[in-house]
Every structure is written in structure tokens, then in C-alpha cells.
Amino acid sequence: MQIREVLNSLTFRYIAKYVVTLSATVFLLVGAYYVYFSYTSFRELGESVLEELETLQLVYRGQSLAGVEQYIDDQMASPSVARFYYLVTDQQGEKVAGDLAVAPRYREFDDGWLGFEMALQNRGESIDVEFLAHPMELGDGYRAIVARDYADIVERAELMFRTLLRVMIATLILGITGGFFSAARTLDQVERLNRGISRIIRGKPGQRLQVEGEKGYIRAQAILMNQMLEQMETLMQGVRRVSDNIAHDLRTPLTRMRNDLSQLRHRMAIEEGEQLDRIIEECDDLLSSFNAVLRISALESGSRLAGGNEVELRALLQDVIELYEPLAQEQDIVLELEAHQEQVCKGEADLLFQMFTNILDNAIKYTPSKGVIRVQLSFGENDTGHRIVVADSGPGIPAAERENVFRRFYRVESSRGEHPGHGLGLSLVQAIAQYHYGMVKLTANNPGLRVTVSLP
Amino acid sequence: MNILLVEDDKQVGEFIVAELHAAGHTCIHALDGEAGYQAASKASHDVLVIDRMMPRMDGLSLIKSLRRDGNNTPVLVLSALGDVDDRVQGLHCGADDYLVKPFAMAELLARLEVLHRRVSLPGADTQTRLVVEDLSMDLLRQEVKRKGTTITLQPREYKLLEFLMRHAGQVVTRAMLLEKVWGYHFDPQTNVIDVHVSRLRQKIDKDFEHPMLVTVRGAGYRLGAELDH
Numbered sequence: 001m002q003i004r005e006v007l008n009s010l011t012f013r014y015i016a017k018y019v020v021t022l023s024a025t026v027f028l029l030v031g032a033y034y035v036y037f038s039y040t041s042f043r044e045l046g047e048s049v050l051e052e053l054e055t056l057q058l059v060y061r062g063q064s065l066a067g068v069e070q071y072i073d074d075q076m077a078s079p080s081v082a083r084f085y086y087l088v089t090d091q092q093g094e095k096v097a098g099d100l101a102v103a104p105r106y107r108e109f110d111d112g113w114l115g116f117e118m119a120l121q122n123r124g125e126s127i128d129v130e131f132l133a134h135p136m137e138l139g140d141g142y143r144a145i146v147a148r149d150y151a152d153i154v155e156r157a158e159l160m161f162r163t164l165l166r167v168m169i170a171t172l173i174l175g176i177t178g179g180f181f182s183a184a185r186t187l188d189q190v191e192r193l194n195r196g197i198s199r200i201i202r203g204k205p206g207q208r209l210q211v212e213g214e215k216g217y218i219r220a221q222a223i224l225m226n227q228m229l230e231q232m233e234t235l236m237q238g239v240r241r242v243s244d245n246i247a248h249d250l251r252t253p254l255t256r257m258r259n260d261l262s263q264l265r266h267r268m269a270i271e272e273g274e275q276l277d278r279i280i281e282e283c284d285d286l287l288s289s290f291n292a293v294l295r296i297s298a299l300e301s302g303s304r305l306a307g308g309n310e311v312e313l314r315a316l317l318q319d320v321i322e323l324y325e326p327l328a329q330e331q332d333i334v335l336e337l338e339a340h341q342e343q344v345c346k347g348e349a350d351l352l353f354q355m356f357t358n359i360l361d362n363a364i365k366y367t368p369s370k371g372v373i374r375v376q377l378s379f380g381e382n383d384t385g386h387r388i389v390v391a392d393s394g395p396g397i398p399a400a401e402r403e404n405v406f407r408r409f410y411r412v413e414s415s416r417g418e419h420p421g422h423g424l425g426l427s428l429v430q431a432i433a434q435y436h437y438g439m440v441k442l443t444a445n446n447p448g449l450r451v452t453v454s455l456p
Numbered sequence: 457m458n459i460l461l462v463e464d465d466k467q468v469g470e471f472i473v474a475e476l477h478a479a480g481h482t483c484i485h486a487l488d489g490e491a492g493y494q495a496a497s498k499a500s501h502d503v504l505v506i507d508r509m510m511p512r513m514d515g516l517s518l519i520k521s522l523r524r525d526g527n528n529t530p531v532l533v534l535s536a537l538g539d540v541d542d543r544v545q546g547l548h549c550g551a552d553d554y555l556v557k558p559f560a561m562a563e564l565l566a567r568l569e570v571l572h573r574r575v576s577l578p579g580a581d582t583q584t585r586l587v588v589e590d591l592s593m594d595l596l597r598q599e600v601k602r603k604g605t606t607i608t609l610q611p612r613e614y615k616l617l618e619f620l621m622r623h624a625g626q627v628v629t630r631a632m633l634l635e636k637v638w639g640y641h642f643d644p645q646t647n648v649i650d651v652h653v654s655r656l657r658q659k660i661d662k663d664f665e666h667p668m669l670v671t672v673r674g675a676g677y678r679l680g681a682e683l684d685h
Contacts, residue, residue: 255558259475262562262674273673280674284560288643298539322612323638326651348540354642361645425645 011186015179030164041153052146053136060138069097091141189218247290258283289422299431308346314339320356332369339377355432358425366394386455393448402442406430457481460501462492464510489513508535516549523550530571562675566627588624588680620679629676
């Protein structure tokens with residue numbers, strides 16, 4: 001199975017789309033939460049700063065500057081890292097208390113909020129930390145600024161963001177890999193199903209799809225398809241039975257008619273009865289095609305060859321060729337037999353003879369004047385079985401039609417009207433080959449047709 | 457010809473009887489195997505035509521019984537069973553010919569003539585020379601002459617002519633030629649036999665005024681003048 005095939009498969013594309021959409025949705029949701037989290041964190045931070053300022057003001061009102069100084073000193077002594085930083089200035093702007101430098105480079109925000117950066121000592125290291133600050137008039141010209149660092153908030157938000165990103169990437173990778181494998185699995189199942197179907201199409205209508213080992217909907221589908229095949233076969237057999245019945249039932253009255261006609265003919269003078277002769281010929285033609293239909297059916301529906309006699313294939317082919325030689329010569333066609341040794345196979349000589357005469361008959365019918373028909377007898381692959389090839393130099397049969405010509409009454413469109421026949425010859429050939437556990441294959445001979453009969 | 461027909465299908469039987477009468481033969485019709493056995497034992501006939509599937513005694517048992525009794529009248533089996541096996545089985549039981557239903561009357565007539573003739577000319581198989589009108593065939597030297605002129609024939613043409621000469625004056629159908637001369641029982645799709653016959657005709661008739669090998673419309677061929685019954 002090709003990777004590209006998997007990537008192009010519907011299942012994979014569906015799963016990939018699903019994973020991407022899911023990730024995007026999750027990303028949006030978590031992003032919204034991130035914004036909400038940052039917003040509330042900052043608001044809480046701001047509120048705490050304002051509360052602290054209010055506390056400072058209360059302290060100032062109660063205990064004036066000394067109280068404020070005392071309060072700030074107490075706060076600064078606390079070991080907590082996350083604490084407030086203070087700056088109290090007098091009327092001249094001079095620092096009176098607190099641990100912030102006078103007027104660091106403030107950035108000014110809305111509503112009097114200020115931001116700045118300051119290095120803090122943390123475990124012997126100097127780290128630049130972002131601060132949020134707000135000033136307030138304490139009274140009597142004293143001003144206080146309370147600041148609070150928000151590194152922890154940023155850190156938490158960043159951590160959250162990074163986690164989110166990783167989770168998303170992991171989801172995408174896992175989802176798409178999972179999608180790939182499940183698509184590959186489905187594709188594998190579908191391919192197995194397809195192989196089964198094409199095997200059945202290629203002329204094994206009796207076969208069924210493998211149900212064991214399949215799971216889930218593929219199994220259900222295979223079962224359904226098998227039921228459909230079952231039904232189709234029943235219908236096909238029905239049609240065949242009907243045509244057999246027609247052939248069978250019409251044969252007797254047609255024979256009677258033919259007999260009556262020939263009686264009538266005998267009473268006529270030779271010159272008068274030409275029309276009647278044609279009618280009698282037509283009758284014989286019809287009868288022979290009815291007989292052929294019934295013979296094909298009998299061969300196809302009955303059991304196959306049991307035992308059979310030893311048939312010398314080279315001798316049989318020599319007889320066939322000898323029978324057709326004059327006909328070929330009449331049309332200036334060269335008929336050649338290439339058989340190096342006698343080959344003996346089990347079978348019914350009459351049926352095999354019928355089969356080869358049908359093939360040769362076709363070959364002569366379609367080979368133009370001055371053409372060549374070559375009959376070859378050899379052993380099959382790995383020296384097992386027998387192979388008989390009849391190759392002509394006629395127009396051949398288009399590749400698309402080669403399977404169809406085995407169907408009863410089927411005739412290649414271009415040969416209709418041009419050549420006589422009922423479209424039963426090759427059906428009978430196939431029925432006889434299969435009766436002998438063999439098979440028939442048509443290939444191109446460039447130019448012409450190559451009929452290969454394989455017998456066990 | 458004096459024929460006994462053993463056929464349980466009344467309609468088919470009557471048709472055959474009428475046709476045989478029309479062809480100038482006498483025919484007795486028995487409607488089942490047992491009646492057929494009695495009729496065949498009571499009087500002698502030239503040829504027996506026996507159906508296979510019949511009530512009371514089937515055709516093959518009937519033939520076996522007759523042969524056991526030492527009755528060697530030629531038998532033609534008529535049957536709807538036309539598979540290779542059926543044919544072989546029929547011939548195995550002592551039948552001389554086998555015709556599958558439905559059949560053309562001309563085919564039946566031709567075959568009956570041949571069966572009859574074979575018996576009425578005893579010693580035909582040991583002949584060393586066949587003569588039909590001015591055509592002669594030396595079976596030992598494999599030589600064919602017409603009016604003293606030697607005619608060269610291919611092996612199959614020779615066999616074909618031999619068969620025709622042995623049945624001179626009788627209608628020989630294409631199916632019979634395929635069976636007896638080529639040794640295969642099959643349905644040719646085209647007029648392949650006609651080509652062989654016309655080649656043979658070329659050789660034996662071309663340089664002579666009187667044609668010997670004639671085509672009988674709707675039936676087959678005949679060598680020489682028609683025989684009287």
C-alpha cells in the first residue's frame with residue numbers, strides 16, 4: 001500500500017480535518033481562558049495595590065508619618081517575596097520612607113497606573129522584574145506609591161500558554177498518526193474487499209467474499225455483498241433456465257416443421273424450391289443453435305469430467321486440421337500445426353474435437369485471404385498440463401470485448417452481419433474447456449487473435 | 457424395408473410411422489418395451505428403431521434381451537439423451553446406431569437405409585473391390601479408377617469415397633460422414649464437410665460427362681443412382 005494512497009484516502013482526510021478542527025476549537029477556548037485569567041489576575045493585583053494604599057492612608061490619618069514609616073518597615077521585614085513595595089515622598093518630592101527609588105522611569109497607564117522595571121535580589125541573583133504601581137495623596141503634601149511585581153502572574157500565564165501549545169501539538173501529532181494508521185487499516189480492508197470483488201468479476205461468480213477475519217462495518221458490508229451476489233446468481237440461473245426451456249420446448253415443433261418442409265420440398269421440382277431450401281437451412285441453423293445452447297447448459301450445470309479416456313492431442317489436432325485444410329485452402333489461408341511430440345490427456349475426444357473445430361472455425365472465418373493460422377501444441381508452465389494455442393492473423397478482438405465473447409449469443413459489434421454465426425461458438429469452447437478442468441484465454445496476436453486453451 | 461418402431465410417445469410414433477410409409481417402407485409401431493420385445497421376437501424385421509426411455513422395459517434392456525436371444529437385427533436407438541456417455545452406453549448395449557431427438561426425418565431415413573444395406577450385403581467387409589457404375593476401387597492396392605483412368609486421392613478423400621461407395625445409391629448425411637469417415641461425433645459450425653465432398657467430386661466427376669456424386673437437398677449426398685426399395 002502506498003503512503004500517498006493512505007494520505008489521499010477519505011478516512012485519513014476526514015480524521016485529519018477532525019483533529020485540526022478539534023485543536024483549533026480547544027486553542028480558542030483555552031486562549032479565551034488565558035485572556036480571562038490574565039485580566040482577572042491583573043484586576044486582583046490592582047485591587048490589592050489600591051487596598052494597600054487605603055491602608056497606608058488610614059495609618060497616616062491615625063498615626064501620621066511615623067506610623068506610616070513603622071508600618072512600611074514592618075512590611076519590608078516580612079520574608080515573603082511577593083510583597084508590596086513602597087515610596088513615600090514629602091512636599092518637595094524627597095523620599096521619606098519606603099524601599100523604592102525616587103521616581104524610577106515610570107511608564108504611565110490609564111487611571112494613574114504606573115509601570116516600571118526593577119532589579120530584585122532573589123537568592124543572590126539580580127532579576128529584572130516588572131512592577132505595577134499606583135500613587136496616592138496621603139495628605140499634607142505627602143504622596144505614597146505602592147507597587148507590586150507581577151512576574152508570577154506572567155510566569156503562570158506563560159506556563160499555561162506553553163502547556164497549551166504543547167498539548168495542541170501533541171494532539172495534532174497523535175491525532176494525525178492515529179488517523180494515518182486507522183486510514184491504512186480501513187484502506188487495507190477495503191482493498192481486500194476490492195480484490196475479492198474483482199476476482200468474482202473476472203469470472204468466478206460462484207465465489208464469495210471472505211467474511212471471517214473482517215470486523216465491523218466491513219464485515220457487515222461483505223455479508224451484504226455476498227447476499228447480493230447470491231441473489232444475482234439465482235437470477236442469472238433463472239434467466240439461463242428460461243432460455244434452456246425455450247430452446248428445449250421449441251426444438252421439437254421446429255424439428256417437426258423442418259420435416260414437413262423437407263417433405264414439401266421433395267414434391268417440388270428442383271428449380272422451384274430455392275426459397276424453401278433457404279427456409280429449411282434457416283431451420284437447421286436455428287436447431288443447431290438450440291442444440292448448442294442446451295449442450296453448453298448441460299456441460300456447465302452438470303458435473304465435470306469423471307475419468308474420461310486417454311486422448312492423443314496431437315493426433316486429434318491433426319484430424320481437426322485435416323478436416324479444415326480444404327476450407328482454409330479455399331480461402332488462401334495457410335494452416336500450420338506445430339507439435340513436437342504426442343501428448344496424452346484425459347478427456348472426451350468428441351468434445352475436445354468440437355472445441356478445436358469451433359476455435360479453428362472462428363479463426364478461418366475472421367482471417368483474411370493470404371493469412372496464416374498457427375496451431376501449437378506444447379506442455380503448460382512447469383511442464384504440467386497441456387497448452388494449445390491457435391493464433392490467427394485476422395482483425396483480433398478488442399481487449400475490452402475479450403471477456404464478453406464467451407457470453408452466450410454475444411457477438412462483437414463489428415462482426416454482426418458481416419460473418420454468420422450465433423455467438424455460441426466460444427461459449428461452447430469455454431464450457432468444454434471447463435468441463436475438462438481447463439481454461440481458455442484470449443490475447444492479442446499482433447495482428448490477430450491468440451486463443452490459448454490450457455488443459456490439465 | 458420392414459421396420460419395427462418401439463416408441464412410447466404416441467404422437468412422435470405416429471409421425472415417424474407416417475413418414476416411413478411416405479418413404480415407401482412398412483412399419484409396425486409398438487408402444488412400450490414389452491410389446492416391442494414380443495413383436496420383435498414374433499416376426500423378423502429389417503431394422504428396429506427403439507426409444508430409450510419407455511415404460512415396462514427401457515430401450516437398452518430391450519436390446520440386451522434381443523441380443524441374448526440371438527436376434528441380430530440392426531438397431532437404431534432414438535433418444536432425447538444425447539450426451540457422449542449416453543451414446544457410448546447405447547452402442548455398448550448392442551445398438552448399431554444412435555440418433556438424438558429431435559432429429560430430421562431425412563437423417564433417420566438415411567441411417568435406416570445404411571443399417572439395412574449393411575446386413576443385406578453380407579461379406580461387405582471382406583470385399584477387396586468396390587464397384588459403382590464405372591467407378592471402381594481396389595481396396596488392397598488402394599487404387600481408384602473411373603473408366604480405366606486412375607484417380608489419385610488424398611488418404612481422407614479415399615476414406616470418404618470408400619464410405620460413399622459402400623453405401624452407393626443411398627443418401628449419406630453430413631453427420632454420418634463426420635461420424636464414420638472422421639470418427640468424431642460433433643456439430644460442425646460451417647460447411648466444412650461440403651468442401652471435402654466438392655473436392656472429391658472434382659476428382660471423380662470433373663472429366664466425365666455423367667456426375668456420380670450428387671447433393672441431396674436437405675439431406676446429404678448420394679453416390680450413384682438412387683436405389684430401389
